[in-house]
Amino acid sequence: MPLRPIDLARPHGLSAQAVRNYEEAGILPPAARSAHGYRHYGERHAAALRAFLALLPGHGHPAAAAILRAVNAGDLPEALRLVDEGHALLAEDRRTLEAVRTALDHLPAGTAAEPAAGTHIGPLAHRLGLRPATLRTWERAGLVTPPRDTRTGYRVYPPAQVRELLLAEQLRRGGHGLARTAEILDRLRTAGSPEALRPTLTAWQDRLTTRGRALLAGSAALHAYLDHPA
Incomplete structure (x- = not known):
C-alpha cells in the first residue's frame, strides 16, 4: 500500500513538508507519482528516512545527507568513505x-x-x-x-x-x-x-x-537500508 508523506513523517515527529524536502534534497529516493501528481512512498523510503535520522546524531546533517545522497545515486564506495570519515574523526578526537x-x-x-x-x-x-x-x-x-x-x-x-x-x-x-x-x-x-x-x-x-554509540546506530540503520529491496 502506498505511503503518503505524512505516513513517513508521523512516526518521527516530522512534518509532511520535511519528508518532501528530504526527497528533493536526494536524502530519500524519488517517489512514484499518482495520476494526479501525488507522491507515493514505500517501505524503502521509510528505511531511507530511518537511516538518515539515525546517522544525524553521529555524523551531523551535512555528512548524513551526503551519505544518503551517495547511496541513492548508486555510489556506495563514496557513501562508505563518508561513513569512514566520521569514524576517523572520532578516533582523532x-x-x-x-x-x-x-x-x-x-x-x-x-x-x-x-x-x-x-x-x-x-x-x-x-x-x-x-x-x-x-x-x-x-x-x-x-x-x-x-x-x-x-x-x-x-x-x-x-x-x-x-x-x-x-x-x-x-x-x-x-x-x-x-x-x-x-x-x-x-x-x-x-x-x-x-x-x-x-x-x-x-x-x-x-x-x-555517546558519539561512538550514535555512529554505531547510524551504521546499523544504513546497513538495513542497503539491504532493503529496491
Whole structure:
C-alpha cells in the first residue's frame, strides 16, 4: 500500500513538508507519482528516512545527507568513505583527549617557580627546547598572546601563559597541529586552570562515548537500508 508523506513523517515527529524536502534534497529516493501528481512512498523510503535520522546524531546533517545522497545515486564506495570519515574523526578526537590527559600529567605541579613578573622569550624558548622564532610562530597561530613590557616592548610571558606553552609543547610533541593545540588551550582557559580542566575531560570522554554509540546506530540503520529491496 502506498505511503503518503505524512505516513513517513508521523512516526518521527516530522512534518509532511520535511519528508518532501528530504526527497528533493536526494536524502530519500524519488517517489512514484499518482495520476494526479501525488507522491507515493514505500517501505524503502521509510528505511531511507530511518537511516538518515539515525546517522544525524553521529555524523551531523551535512555528512548524513551526503551519505544518503551517495547511496541513492548508486555510489556506495563514496557513501562508505563518508561513513569512514566520521569514524576517523572520532578516533582523532579520542587521540586528542588522551594527549591532553598525558600533557596535563607531565605539567609542573605548580607555578611557584615562575617569576611573578613574567618570563622573556629567550629564557622561555630555552626551557622548552625551542627557538624564539617558534614561539613567535605560535603567537601568530593564536596559541598565546603575551603582553609587552611598556618600557622595552619585549614580550613578557606571565606564569599562566608559561603553563599554557608547557602544555602546548607536550601536545606538539604528540603530533598535534597548531590549530588543534590552540583549540585545547582555549578549553584550558575556559576551565580556569589545568586541574580545573580535568572534570571537563571527563565530560569530553562521555560525549565521545555517546558519539561512538550514535555512529554505531547510524551504521546499523544504513546497513538495513542497503539491504532493503529496491
